[in-house]
Amino acid sequence: LAKTTQPISMDSYEGQEVNITCSHNNIATNDYITWYQQFPSQGPRFIIQGYKTKVTNEVASLFIPADRKSSTLSLPRVSLSDTAVYYCLVGQKGGATNKLIFGTGTLLAVQP
Amino acid sequence: GAVVSQHPSWVICKSGTSVKIECRSLDFQATTMFWYRQFPKQSLMLMATSNEGSKATYEQGVEKDKFLINHASLTLSTLTVTSAHPEDSSFYICSARREGSYSEQFFGPGTRLTVL
Numbered sequence: 001l002a003k004t005t006q007p008i009s010m011d012s013y014e015g016q017e018v019n020i021t022c023s024h025n026n027i028a029t030n031d032y033i034t035w036y037q038q039f040p041s042q043g044p045r046f047i048i049q050g051y052k053t054k055v056t057n058e059v060a061s062l063f064i065p066a067d068r069k070s071s072t073l074s075l076p077r078v079s080l081s082d083t084a085v086y087y088c089l090v091g092q093k094g095g096a097t098n099k100l101i102f103g104t105g106t107l108l109a110v111q112p
Numbered sequence: 113g114a115v116v117s118q119h120p121s122w123v124i125c126k127s128g129t130s131v132k133i134e135c136r137s138l139d140f141q142a143t144t145m146f147w148y149r150q151f152p153k154q155s156l157m158l159m160a161t162s163n164e165g166s167k168a169t170y171e172q173g174v175e176k177d178k179f180l181i182n183h184a185s186l187t188l189s190t191l192t193v194t195s196a197h198p199e200d201s202s203f204y205i206c207s208a209r210r211e212g213s214y215s216e217q218f219f220g221p222g223t224r225l226t227v228l
Contacts (some may be wrong), residue, residue, distance in 0.1 A: 034216070036219075038156075041203065041222065041224065042221055042222060043116075043118075043205045043206075043207070043219030043220050043221050043222050044156070044205075044207075044219045045219065046216055046217075046218070049216065087155070087156075099146070099158060099161060100146070100158070100207070100217060101158060102148075102155045102156040102157075102158075103155060104155050105155055
């Protein structure tokens, strides 16, 4: 399973766009990139998943360059409620077990 | 859709007792469920993979005799912490992979275990 590296923490203010970058230099051809959000004392929540280029949903965008060795989660106009830990995970789609190995995550602190 | 529940949400027990935590997929069938443990200010650590109808697969360093996992149906997996000690106090989280789906896992709300 490809190892991921993210900043330990980031600070932002309400209304700003936040970009969290994740490095995954050893990503395999069949690997997808998935981001989860976790609030304190709650289970992680799926945010977005992608394989290449750009993926957008109602809460975030995911940018993946051509070499796929990194990815950037973009949160538009964050609010205080976006304060959470964001995890970047890399793994194959399908497969018998499809384990998710969590890295350290990025603690995003949004201030008023 | 794709809701996973855990019961109890929190439990306090005395050292030496056993505690069972349930993980249920409420609106889908899950052939595979996963159990994680999370200590304060740390990331989730995968403990084991639970497969319906077969033995669980434990990660390296996780004692299978201490953390008993049973996946008796397509909607229920249980984790029993046997002879719990204060160092087992943690946040236990399960996730479920929907049968027929790919990589997305749905996580439960977690169970806070405190061993006195």
